[in-house]
Amino acid sequence: MQINLSHPLITENISLKKFNCYRVGGNARYFATPKSNQELSNLLIFIKNSGIKYDIISAGTNTIISDENYDGLIILLNRLNNFIIKNGNNIKVGASVRLNDLISYTIESSLAGLESLVGVPGLIGGAAIMNAGAYGVEFKDVTVSLDVIDTQGVFSNISKHDVGFTYRHTKNLEDKIVVAAEIELLKTDKLELLKKRSEILKTRAKKQPLDKPSCGSVFKRPKDGYAGDLIERAGLKGFRYKSVMVSDKHSNFIVGCEKDIKANDLYHLIAYIINEVQEKFSITLEPEVKFIGFNSY
Ligand SMILES: Cc1cc2nc3c(=O)[nH]c(=O)nc-3n(C[C@H](O)[C@H](O)[C@H](O)COP(=O)(O)OP(=O)(O)OC[C@H]3O[C@@H](n4cnc5c(N)ncnc54)[C@H](O)[C@@H]3O)c2cc1C
Structure with missing residues (x-):
């Protein structure tokens, strides 16, 4: 058009x-x-x-x-509202602040709650809308409320209980844009937080192919088991399709293996994995990654 x-x-x-x-x-x-x-x-x-x-x-x-x-x-949205405002154990944070920068700030302030998410790239708006999670903690666990703007351009503040946080999803924010979040943390010992951060970063480096382009876990965790395990058992660990491949370090990661990656190759490999896992185990994997400009997913 x-x-x-x-x-x-x-x-x-x-x-x-x-x-x-x-x-x-x-x-x-x-x-x-x-x-x-x-x-x-x-x-x-x-x-x-x-x-x-x-x-x-x-x-x-x-x-x-x-x-x-x-x-x-x-x-x-990478320039929308770049602020961190602390008030005791509460923090108001703008959508374009990097999650990892916020975590560094909270650790420096001896505030616990977000440190398990260290290493999750992306911005606060993305973490809130995706309900990003790692090592047993999700963004919802620290959230008090979210500031949003709807498709009519109207601003509102939505309390945590009305957001509809579920696994990697916020079901009541389908037509809303997150512009800031208010979170609440707990005062704690800074050394404990530093130790936890370093352990998690080490575990991530050991288990994830962080040296190659990826989007993190491609698929959501199915009701039974783990996506990576199913993909591996389907014989697809290390499986290559043109410019991309299933990581041989973590089977729920798809990594680029050429300088010039094609979105079409990612799309086809994802469809192939879904099909293979469905045929072998009768389980339908659902992508966690979001698609822009494709006709399906
Ligand atoms: C190496 C690696 C490791 C990862 N590990 C994890 C992990 O452990 N746990 C985890 O949960 N994720 C992980 N991820 C995935 C990703 O980092 C998170 O989902 C992150 O929260 C996405 O943030 P983003 O700002 O990049 O969002 P984007 O990719 O830009 O957007 C994601 C979706 O949210 C929408 N969106 C973004 N911002 C807003 C907003 N402000 N308002 C409304 N909609 C919005 C977009 O339209 C899109 O649909 C990982 C990714 C990588 C590359």
């Missing part, structure tokens, strides 16, 4: 490759990087009136973008 958009925040024909973990993707026909709630709200009202389709990227560490050009508007 050819719509001509004129808006001070919107630029045209921007390559999406640098805005995702695999460095894949075509050009976005339209592209905007709002820096404040007001700019985002105005943009959403503009979008509603223009009828153009849009998608959101924050750090893109859990996102695969199609190699085809994107005929719509990409809203990049």
